[in-house]
Amino acid sequence: MSKMTGLEQSQYHPLVGVPMATLKPKQVRKNIHLTLWEKLYVFEILRGLFVTGKHFFINLVGFVLPPAGKKRKVFTVYYPEEKVTLPAAYRGRPVLVAGANGAEKCVACGLCEKMCPAKAISIVGGERAGGERYPVSYTLDMARCVYCGYCEEVCPKEAIVMSSEYQGLAQRDRAILRYSKDQLLRSEESVKGRLDYIRRIYSKCSY
Ligand code: SF4
Ligand code: SF4
Numbered sequence: 001m002s003k004m005t006g007l008e009q010s011q012y013h014p015l016v017g018v019p020m021a022t023l024k025p026k027q028v029r030k031n032i033h034l035t036l037w038e039k040l041y042v043f044e045i046l047r048g049l050f051v052t053g054k055h056f057f058i059n060l061v062g063f064v065l066p067p068a069g070k071k072r073k074v075f076t077v078y079y080p081e082e083k084v085t086l087p088a089a090y091r092g093r094p095v096l097v098a099g100a101n102g103a104e105k106c107v108a109c110g111l112c113e114k115m116c117p118a119k120a121i122s123i124v125g126g127e128r129a130g131g132e133r134y135p136v137s138y139t140l141d142m143a144r145c146v147y148c149g150y151c152e153e154v155c156p157k158e159a160i161v162m163s164s165e166y167q168g169l170a171q172r173d174r175a176i177l178r179y180s181k182d183q184l185l186r187s188e189e190s191v192k193g194r195l196d197y198i199r200r201i202y203s204k205c206s207y
Helices: 006-010 042-064 111-115 150-154 189-202
Strands: 094-098 121-127 133-141 160-162 185-187
Touching: 094 189, 111 121, 111 150, 150 160, 150 189, 160 189, 185 189
Parallel strands: 094 185
Antiparallel strands: 094 160, 121 133
């Protein structure tokens, strides 16, 4: 086998070995060069305190002395009677997404199980009569989950997403927090906001 010259080698990525020309430019800036002002550190802390303080006092004054003709604005909600609408970026309990036929979209590839840093996912895969793979059982231990979202990010089928569900996650008995496939299954419609969000966000990343 002929050896590559130094120039030919530099045209390939040193780690993944694919041609550099085919790689998309990185969107995440890790080598950020700080200005002298930022390197002095203390001024940035003071700037942060100023921004936080500004919002605090604006809200406080608006609460104590509401503008004429307006009711005092209340910043709290009477949970659980009142619920807040969470943004699509919120990462609550991971749930499995069902396809149009009502069955899970998951093909039991095991990527989420492998990727989960908390080892919260256990899957037993099987095959349907037509040769299609599916999870015979899918268990998610929410007592271990750290809500990192890696399972969602790695899934090739959009079969698991971070939902906006946060109720029932504080339990005295850890066994209650072991969710089965049926307990995790949600319709695609109910997690549409999150699906749109991850399509937008992950398409920005280049790995
Ligand atoms: S959110 Fe993170 S910790 Fe939780 S199940 Fe997914 S990969 Fe595991
Ligand atoms: S990565 Fe997606 S398709 Fe693969 S096992 Fe996990 S949920 Fe199922």
